[in-house]
Amino acid sequence: MQVSKVNALDYEEFIEVFGNVIEHCPLCAAAVWKHRPFSDVRHLHEEICRFIDDLPVAGREGILRCHPDLAGRLARAGQLTKESKREQEAAGVTSLTPEESQRLDSMNHSYREKFGFPFVICARRNKKEAILEGLRTRLNNSLEAEVEKGIMEVKNICYLRLLDLVDHEGVESR
């Protein structure tokens, strides 16, 4: 979709198109609609990131809690959003060996127990080995560090989802 078309959407259409660029958080799209016209996809992404950064930490933790585990319960139940399903397949976490699956489940559980939200990583930029390594190393971080890192990953996921939706010739990827 051309940016000019994006800027012409009313807020219901805008939320319909961009409501899941932050997983299960249409509020993010609803909030930034008022900042149109957007000059390009990067500008739209910057406004979403600014909205997230302005949230209290409870809001940012809430965004993380809206994310499905990698190869977790929702994935096994076939209940991932189409975006998450595609991302998790791209990372190869939907075709794990039983040992890998057990290790991922165990570390995801430890992570949730420690931080109170799921381990989030941009699956399109990390193959399963990097995901398992990231989970292992990030488990040792502080809560503050993991809120920051998790939200950084959410922003990366968001940018790639925006590139799927908005024509962006000439705009370099982030």
Ligand SMILES: NC(=O)NC1=NC(=O)NC1=O
């Ligand atoms: N817990 C997660 O990191 N989930 C995900 N990362 C992605 O890139 N897509 C997901 O569903």
